[in-house]
Amino acid sequence: MGHGKRAVCGAAVAALAMICALAMIWIGSATASGSSDTWSFVSAPDLHPPRLDVVKRRAGLARGDFLVVSSVNQRVGMHSTGQSGPMILDSKAQPVWFEKTNAALDFDQDAYRGKPVLVEVRNDAVVVLNEHYRTIFAVRGRKPWMIDGHDASIIGMDIWVVVVRTVQHQNLTAYGGPADGTVVDCGLQEYQLSTGRLIRTWDALNPGGKPNVPLSASEMSGKGMTLPGPHRGQRVFDPYHLNAVQALPDGDLLVSMRDTWAVYLLDPTSDKILWALGGRRSTFTLGHGARFKWQHDAKLIQPATGGMGRDIELTLFNDNNGHSSAGLVLRLNTITHKARLVDAYHHHPALYAQILGSMQLLPNGNALVGWGSEPYFSEYAKSGKLLFDAEWPGIADQSYRTLFTDSWVGTPYSPPGGAVRGKTVYASWNGATEVARWEVMAGSSGGNLTVVASHARTGFETAIGVSAAYAVYRVRALRASGRVLGTSQPFS
Numbered sequence: 001m002g003h004g005k006r007a008v009c010g011a012a013v014a015a016l017a018m019i020c021a022l023a024m025i026w027i028g029s030a031t032a033s034g035s036s037d038t039w040s041f042v043s044a045p046d047l048h049p050p051r052l053d054v055v056k057r058r059a060g061l062a063r064g065d066f067l068v069v070s071s072v073n074q075r076v077g078m079h080s081t082g083q084s085g086p087m088i089l090d091s092k093a094q095p096v097w098f099e100k101t102n103a104a105l106d107f108d109q110d111a112y113r114g115k116p117v118l119v120e121v122r123n124d125a126v127v128v129l130n131e132h133y134r135t136i137f138a139v140r141g142r143k144p145w146m147i148d149g150h151d152a153s154i155i156g157m158d159i160w161v162v163v164v165r166t167v168q169h170q171n172l173t174a175y176g177g178p179a180d181g182t183v184v185d186c187g188l189q190e191y192q193l194s195t196g197r198l199i200r201t202w203d204a205l206n207p208g209g210k211p212n213v214p215l216s217a218s219e220m221s222g223k224g225m226t227l228p229g230p231h232r233g234q235r236v237f238d239p240y241h242l243n244a245v246q247a248l249p250d251g252d253l254l255v256s257m258r259d260t261w262a263v264y265l266l267d268p269t270s271d272k273i274l275w276a277l278g279g280r281r282s283t284f285t286l287g288h289g290a291r292f293k294w295q296h297d298a299k300l301i302q303p304a305t306g307g308m309g310r311d312i313e314l315t316l317f318n319d320n321n322g323h324s325s326a327g328l329v330l331r332l333n334t335i336t337h338k339a340r341l342v343d344a345y346h347h348h349p350a351l352y353a354q355i356l357g358s359m360q361l362l363p364n365g366n367a368l369v370g371w372g373s374e375p376y377f378s379e380y381a382k383s384g385k386l387l388f389d390a391e392w393p394g395i396a397d398q399s400y401r402t403l404f405t406d407s408w409v410g411t412p413y414s415p416p417g418g419a420v421r422g423k424t425v426y427a428s429w430n431g432a433t434e435v436a437r438w439e440v441m442a443g444s445s446g447g448n449l450t451v452v453a454s455h456a457r458t459g460f461e462t463a464i465g466v467s468a469a470y471a472v473y474r475v476r477a478l479r480a481s482g483r484v485l486g487t488s489q490p491f492s
Helices: 021-026
Strands: 053-057 065-072 085-089 095-098 104-112 115-122 126-129 135-139 146-155 158-170 181-192 198-203 242-247 253-257 262-267 272-277 296-300 312-318 326-333 338-345 358-361 367-370 376-380 386-391 403-405 417-421 424-428 437-443 450-456 461-465 472-478 484-487
Touching: 065 104, 085 104, 104 146, 104 403, 115 146, 126 146, 126 158, 135 158, 158 242, 181 242, 181 253, 242 296, 253 296, 272 326, 296 358, 326 358, 326 367, 338 367, 358 403, 367 403, 417 472, 424 437, 424 472, 437 461, 450 461
Parallel strands: 146 242
Antiparallel strands: 053 386, 065 085, 065 403, 085 095, 104 115, 115 126, 126 135, 146 158, 158 181, 181 198, 242 253, 253 262, 262 272, 296 312, 312 326, 312 358, 326 338, 358 367, 367 376, 376 386, 417 424, 424 461, 437 450, 437 472, 472 484
């Protein structure tokens, strides 16, 4: 595939996780495995993730891995390539870990009790995984709210999750809609992870009271959108579409609402919005190049310093529907109420994302841009020079965000996998990040095996030649120091 492949550019349409539309638009079934666009592994025969094409790779990349979710963009195709699910990819876009599931949309690394954890945002729950890739917490929304598959943020012992619900019998005539319409309300819920206890809920629409974000702030028409699938024909007004949350140490929340074209700093204890960046009610004057539309993944670069001050920097992905998309770095002054553009990262040729996307500054100063519904992700030097460009194999393939980690150490709970074909032994260990070398142990019986071959790890799966055929084999994974990390079950 080359750079001529593009998702169809058109008007923005919001998808609703509230009534399963999110899953139906963004998450779908996979194509059959075994093609050149999917991975197949002898020692892990059940895994067939998509095989990305590295279009460009230059020196200067940040040292670490990428976090993505393989899912389908049903606007341009009914199936994704290979199996769907969250993946960790190395700097060559080869898999390190893959979980086969159609439920996940977003995938990120966070911290709990000072230890790294993985957070999967699914269409019905937020799941937290430990270093062994085992679920340690699962959070589900409390009725009438449901988990929305966009984002979650751990702070201390708690987690903030994005939730949605429908609110009926709303007069939308002032917004071009019906007198008796249905609104998709969005909110945020804070849960205690250890107990699952709901601590508080922040509500954008706040039915029966004063809205925390008025419907007049929306850029969407009150006529609404028509839902797909089993809800086909039902029209709803999606005025907010909250798609990012960042919990800050001082208790405030940074929130992005796609359909208001705005990013907010809010105090969830008082419901007060401290400032709004962009949109119809911006408290900032935005300088040249700092405006954005239909944005995703807004995050403060230094969350520990909070969202108030003279030099507040944040990143976001500007979908900018109908125009060239870009990853932006903005600098805010909450004293003078001015915001200016620091850096903008564009793709050449230009990409036009309809939905999704991400922007992240990396520890070495590079920038990582996930192009959402456009099937690419790219890493740039701070100068803007393109260092890395990876392309998903199919036009319907996408990842909600592409994020980076240089600190994840995976030690899988399950043992390594092994298989033999003739005089070649295959070894893999899904999710293990410290394997430097493989040894093959073989013999006439399972209890009497000796090392007969070894080979440096060459990727997710390593092929190791042996000089003779044996009755029983095992493979074992070694660190660079020679310490054994794990041993497979016997196989023949």
